[in-house]
Amino acid sequence: MTLPASHPILTCAEAKALEARVLGGDEAAEWRAMSAAGAAIATAMREDMREAGGFPAGGRLLVLVGKGHNGGDALIAARVWRTFFPAARVDVWFAFGERALRPLTARAWRELATVDAERVRVVSAEEWGARYDASVDGVFGFQFRPPVDEATKALLLRFNELDVRFRAAVDLPSADVARADFTYATGSVKTPVVDAEMAGRVRYLDLGFFRDDVVKDEGERALRREILAPLARLRPARGDKRNYGQLIIVAGSRSYPGAALLATLGALQSGVGMLTVLVPETCAAAFAARAPDAMWVGCPVTPEGGLALDTLSVLRERMGRATALMVGPGLGREKETLAMIAEAVKLVDMPVAIDADALQPEIVAAVKGAKVLTPHAGEFARIAGKGADLRAYAQAANATVVLKGPVTRVSSGGGVYQSFFGGPVLARGGSGDVLSGLCGGLLAQTPDDPLLAATRATVWHGVAADALARMVGHTAARTADLPGRLSEILRRFA
Structure with a gap:
């Protein structure tokens, strides 16, 4: 029997251990992984959005950013998105403020902000537009521990009410409150996303984390x-x-x-x-x-x-x-x-x-x-x-x-x-x-x-x-x- 090309679906703890083993706490390796994840998300979004008619040349993208690496993935995805659609306008909302960003996420923001200051702007929730062509949710990742505070939950629920043609989430829809059409599982598929009510369709983006994986016919696995x-x-x-x-x-x-x-x-x-x-x-x-x-x-x-x-x-x-x-x-x-x-x-x-x-x-x-x-x-x-x-x-x-x-x-x-x-x-x-x-x-x-x-x-x-x-x-x-x-x-x- 030939075992099908697949990777294991991991618990959040297993995913954290895998990333620690592969990246070894090396900031340069983590930045490479974040950059690969962001590029993969942007590329997959561009393909998947074709199902909804594609992204208009001068369209609007809303990016929701938390403190950690999910926010960094989303920001890099936005930067790559700008290379696909140079006339696109990007609104960035920091759920906990710019000062709360972790170092690599702050670096991802600096790189996006310097691309085209006129077309990339920071907005408060009160400044969200009436309509967006696409959005990327990078507020909470797989290491989030519920419950979410009421103020943030209220803003995520408000986000759900926006007129957005295509909603993407990084790894997991934030707190399983923010609504997604597609959730992009980067590096590995984590078990919570499989049954998450708000996740929409799951896309597995392989970043090469399983290069030493021994394929076994057991457990839950994602086909490739x-x-x-x-x-x-x-x-x-x-x-x-x-x-x-x-x-x-x-x-x-x-x-x-x-x-x-x-x-x-x-x-x-x-x-x-x-x-x-x-x-x-x-x-x-x-x-x-x-x-x-x-x-x-x-x-x-x-x-x-x-x-x-x-x-x-x-x-x-x-x-x-x-x-x-x-x-x-x-x-x-x-x-x-x-x-x-x-x-x-x-x-x-x-x-x-x-x-x-x-x-x-x-x-x-x-x-x-x-x-x-x-x-x-x-x-x-x-x-x-x-x-x-x-x-x-x-x-x-x-x-x-x-x-x-x-x-x-x-x-x-x-x-x-x-x-x-x-x-x-x-x-x-x-x-x-x-x-x-x-x-x-x-x-x-x-x-x-x-x-x-x-x-x-x-x-x-x-x-x-x-x-x-x-x-x-x-x-x-x-x-x-x-x-x-x-x-x-x-x-x-x-």
């Missing part, structure tokens, strides 16, 4: 996009399609035909060598016109339009050299169809990916070998029981589980791998079908490593969703456009 890098490499010159796996998908019904097509489009982008899709006979011709690079096989249907029990004989004929089976998208819940799927998974001697309506306890239990399950919260409760623990269920079921949500979590019973990629653009019908197809295609290529296939699919799907949101925003995006973003993600590793 580097898990995709091997997919961008050249394939062997004498490679054959049979070297890249053969996937069979069983999906679709008269009521939900689109799910089968979306899963197929996801699988086709995975790099799988051969793809065979078993769908209702009423759908096969139309789908072949949409995706001719898959082998579409029309199967018998029930009077209600679901796949009939006779589909088993079609599957037997097509199993051949298949290396993975994927079932579920758009099947519906007809008894005959689900009974056919329960028998189908018993037939095959290969890993099985299960999604959507096929996520039934009896079907999951019928799989003899490795299995990857891709439920959302409701489907997980159906197969595991209400309130079940992801890691414990994955271990008991001998399965790799991709629990979809705002932060998708993956486990095979060891570590729990969290993906902070993707976002609200995925909160629409069909996005899970694309993920299941992608997961099946990758599973067919690494049938002996379902955890790698599942985590790689999760990250790839999420990063592609980020790319889609940056192109078209959240509201008018279409799930059908998501597969087309998968290829461009790999090109970024070139």
Whole structure:
């Protein structure tokens, strides 16, 4: 098993110890780390703000600064922001006054203040503008100990009422009171941010603190996009399609035909060598016109339009050299169809990916070998029981589980791998079908490593969703456009 590219999610005490070990109390090293963090925040903000239409050339940025290094990170981010947008105006609010700044934070302020005194100004809370294009919250960091004093809390609540198009926070939203759209976890992801109500979406910014980390399949871990890098490499010159796996998908019904097509489009982008899709006979011709690079096989249907029990004989004929089976998208819940799927998974001697309506306890239990399950919260409760623990269920079921949500979590019973990629653009019908197809295609290529296939699919799907949101925003995006973003993600590793 190849352990996924990831870093541990740390408690605040562990994060403090890590930084002490890496930086050793050396002020020069701490300044380099602060400078790297600020630059990474500014760069990530610029990319993420594209989801909201981008930052206007002469836009306004509000920076909230505390005493410590979070404030320094925010100030350096503002300085780098000015290099991106030279005409931008920056308002800086010192929560505890300039005199309270620690030495490196004071240095960061001096460097920002000397860039362009006319466009950078210190403001009191009473002088906050009526509207800002973006803000950066650097008041309290992960070493903050509650409670916050009432005066500061009142100002943070007032900040929440401002008209700000894009709100960023450094490491943690201050006191879990200040509201953020994105929280940028610098150096490591700290456990409080994962469940912080006001954090918005979490972005992990790797600063190289884990260069000596020994990767283990345990604990909570943050997935890294580097898990995709091997997919961008050249394939062997004498490679054959049979070297890249053969996937069979069983999906679709008269009521939900689109799910089968979306899963197929996801699988086709995975790099799988051969793809065979078993769908209702009423759908096969139309789908072949949409995706001719898959082998579409029309199967018998029930009077209600679901796949009939006779589909088993079609599957037997097509199993051949298949290396993975994927079932579920758009099947519906007809008894005959689900009974056919329960028998189908018993037939095959290969890993099985299960999604959507096929996520039934009896079907999951019928799989003899490795299995990857891709439920959302409701489907997980159906197969595991209400309130079940992801890691414990994955271990008991001998399965790799991709629990979809705002932060998708993956486990095979060891570590729990969290993906902070993707976002609200995925909160629409069909996005899970694309993920299941992608997961099946990758599973067919690494049938002996379902955890790698599942985590790689999760990250790839999420990063592609980020790319889609940056192109078209959240509201008018279409799930059908998501597969087309998968290829461009790999090109970024070139």
